[in-house]
Amino acid sequence: MTAFQENIDSSMILIMGVTGVGKSYFINQLAAGSVTEGKGLKSETETCQAVRVGVGRNQVAVVDTPGFDDTTRPEVDIVGDIVEFLCTQYELGIPLKGIIYMHRITDNKVSGTAQRYMEIFRCLCGDSIMSNVILLTTMWGELKDEAVGFGRERELRKDFWNDLESKGAEVRQFDGTRAMAEALVCRLMRNGNVVLSIQEELVEQGKRLEETKVGCLIVPRLKNNIHEIGAKIEELERLICDSEKGLPGEEQSRLETERETLWIQRQRQIAQLEKLQRRPGREIATKIENEKRKQTWKDRVALFASFLGLVLTTTVNVILPLAGVISF
Missing domain, CATH: 1.20.5 (Single alpha-helices involved in coiled-coils or other helix-helix interfaces)
Known part of the structure; x- marks a missing residue:
């Protein structure tokens, strides 16, 4: 019997950021080889992917999301995929513990794409959940001069992240290690559950x-x-x-x-x-109700995966108790 067949429900943590910022790398620190890492400018993560790992006696699905600067897919399609994912998670009552938002410290300026992504990120999340957000700078090991990185971090915090920090977001530096990836996940697991603005708008209010x-x-x-x-x-x-x-x-x-x-x-x-004229919240609620009538499900994550057409497998490289992979 695999971890997915047991009567265990997972909570979730989202990993967000533009293409190439290191989201898939972070996931692979939790479970080696679980997701494909891109080597160039082309995005490898076209849909949400997650690793389900054990953290003590708890389970968490750490979700790798596609960047809104994807090289082949329109912005609306990517937003639609993430929205469907989030509405399904919310409708099934799977707890969301927080978000790790990544930014490359190697970037010498905040591009227009990164600013656009941040705007979409804030619209999806809402300011009230920022205490459940970690703003994580990545790729420090690629800097020739660490002082340059500290200068860029100060600029980020002053000109772009100041408002988010004031609302409770935490700024951290990722050293690229498995130990820190695990520590950040554990840090968010201690949080209370969070509901995003987009979930309230689409599910609770039934908006288009x-x-x-x-x-x-x-x-x-x-x-x-x-x-x-x-x-x-x-x-x-x-x-x-x-x-x-x-x-x-x-x-x-x-x-x-x-x-x-x-x-x-x-x-x-x-x-x-x-x-954009659809009402995803209502559509997903109806589909979930229909799925529940068809079969008996032992845990909500299994229903979640089935509903979105996902394949559940287990990972060979177990690094935490009851570790496994959900391929989205």
Whole structure:
């Protein structure tokens, strides 16, 4: 009998941060080889992945989340996956203990992508849960001059994290070791359970995704993109009309190809906007109720995995009691 077949419910801890910040590396310190680590700019974590480990007599699923700067997937799709994950966790009553938010200390400035990620992160979480958040700087071992890292950390705390710290978030430096990864997990396990803002909005209040804080952040950008692409299409149509009066055929063909490409882009943006009109909280509540009627479940994590179509396996490299892997 595996740990997943026993009548044991896990709590959860989320690991968040942009692509390449070291989320998968952190997970692998808890259970070696449990998730794939990216070597380049391409994101290896396309959906949520988790390692379920034993911490004393308790179980915790440490969840690796995809970065919102994923190189192949639209922002709306990534938000949708994380939202579905969080709504399912909340509906099933699996306790969420906190979040580890990672930032590379090797970055010489906070990029626009990182700032965007932080905005989405705050919209998903809400400020009231910041005492359950660890802001973790990573990759200190790659610095040639540690003093540079300390300077960047001071800048982060002064210009970007000051408000989060004032609301209870804790700033730590990750030394890359298994011992510290375990210590940080244990630190959050001592916290009370937390409910995120997005969970209250979607599950308790039954909002559409576009009506939530994170939706209100995403919708204006999508609408602006749709408007700009539409304007470019109109300009191309005018040029095509003019080309029929004398421009070479090759030029007209080029303009028509460009117009077709933009039209496809616009349709994709519209489709992303339509996805935000869903009510994920209500949809997931209905699906879970239907699943519960079908079968008898011994623990909520097993139901959680089944509901999201996950495969439960065990890990060979056990580093803590009752360790195992949930591949999401």
